[in-house]
Amino acid sequence: MFGYALRRVLTAIPIVLITITVCFFILRLAPGGPFDGERALPPDVMKNLRAHYNLDQPLLTQYLIYLGGVLRGDFGPSMVMEDFSVSRLISIGLPFTLMLGFSAFVVGTIGGMLAGAVAAVNQNKWPDYLLVAIVLVGIIIPNFLMANLVQLFFGVYLHWLPVGGYHPGSLIHLVLPIFILALPHGGRVARLVRGSMIEVLGTNYVRTARSKGLGTRLILARHALKPALLPVVSYLGPGLSYLLTGSLVVEQVFALPGIGKYFITAALNRDYGLVLGTTILYVFIILALNLIVDVLYAWLDPKVRYR
């Protein structure tokens, strides 16, 4: 297992390299640059700026300079937000995004599993229909619309929760964003759990467990849950990376200080360094999560043994 994990980590290196390369050149293909503003800068200033950020060098040289920096752990400066390095900006925004994403992940996964299991056990009875309806609504309505709806309802009409904003330690500001992020994730988890649970409850081995007189709770917890979770686990990795990397809309709607804000503005401003930095970060997150999922898979299904 350890050897397997190690090999997976090693194979991740070329993937990261390829991503950096592709992103670097695609970014440069896009028209415009970081210093194209409303008003054109005086040619001398422009020349100095470009020289400062090595933009006057041949593209390949720039690429090698950037790559060398990344290998040393230096993602370079932000070209638009002066005085900030990319690493610094990420370290400001990332903790909040991670906290938000993980919270939504935990809430959504647990809620989704419970909902899915309850629906499966009550298949084709009213709790099932009700949960499936809620889940469908959660998945179908896009989060920017849903976010506005809950802001309006809980924030403006009922005054129960703040409409947006955040200051450190204020949990009440997180309730709505977490709910909005967790809803579609939980919905997908619920659908998967319901489907696989219904399948597992109809298997011969669950019938065997019932013939042993084990009782419903033990059968669900010991005999049905683990095999029913298999298809869910393979979704959790992509699901979490979606939450961590896809929270930018929600961060925007609720005016939250996460990394999503930087990603969007960086892309709009052609802030080469910052776009590359956040992209590499997202790639890291996705690779790491896929690895964790594969290891979890082996634990859930003893037939899967990695060599």
Add this chain to the structure above:
Amino acid sequence: MTDVLVVDDLDVTFALHDSEVKAVSDLDFSLAQGETLAVVGESGSGKSQAFLSIMGLLARNGKASGRAMMGDVNLIGLPPNELDRYRGKDIAMIFQDPMTSLNPTLKVKTQLAEVLVRHQGYDNEKANRAVVEMLERVGIPEPVKRANAYPHELSGGMRQRVMIAMALLCRPKILIADEPTTALDVTVQAQMLDLFKTLTHDFGTAMVLITHDLGVVAGIADRMMVMYGGRCVEKGPTDTLFYDPRHPYTLGLLHSTPHVAKRARRLDPIQGLPPSLEHLPRGCAFHPRCAFRFERCFEERPPLLPVEAVREKACWYQGELKYGEVA
């Protein structure tokens, strides 16, 4: 001998979209302590559903009525949580397919030990020791190693031995074996039947052997019950049914079974197909395939009536059954 199970008037129906199908009708039988009863019939004869209903394991759309008395307890209609006091302890079941009947995600010992923890109140350590002992008893080499294995690491025969060990852990009064050898190699089948014989004898367990294989029945069963279209058509001691069948269907079954002692010949299948339970023929369900039918068989269903002291059959034809008259 005392009866450990008395089944009376057992009906099993399945609700379909807009209709009902009766899988088992008016089934009566008893099972004496320590005896082996073979239940024989084609697919769809209701033999498995009858016993699944007694175990409370019918599919969601299935419903059973009647009585299955185990002592003073009627197992039919008992809510699952009360049934759980008896299932696995006093009455246990072995299923046809050992490949899919064990949980692939749990170790063998986990799946066995939980029975003892649940029903005998053993702690885990004591249960694990009893599990290894039982695995040894059912002829599994290196029982400690096998106990720590997952089902997919065992062969089919080995898995069925595990199933047998699991069913017998609490030394049940009744063991229901639903086609326990069908999925196994012929060589392993014989070993398995020997194992059943020895263990049920040692534990004083009464066994119901559900099968379509008369060869299996001959070697092991004391009595035999033949089912057709959800009903019992003939029952009695195995020997008498084998040598002197009184129901045309029993006769047909015997002639469609290969026999080592007889000169090799083509097997004679029973003509026609088993009836669909949704559209059972009027009168006797077997009459479309029967060579001995006469007018009465088309109109009236024959009741199950005693033939001799220990035998019963459901057939209007009272003459001698001679093979060869089968159309």
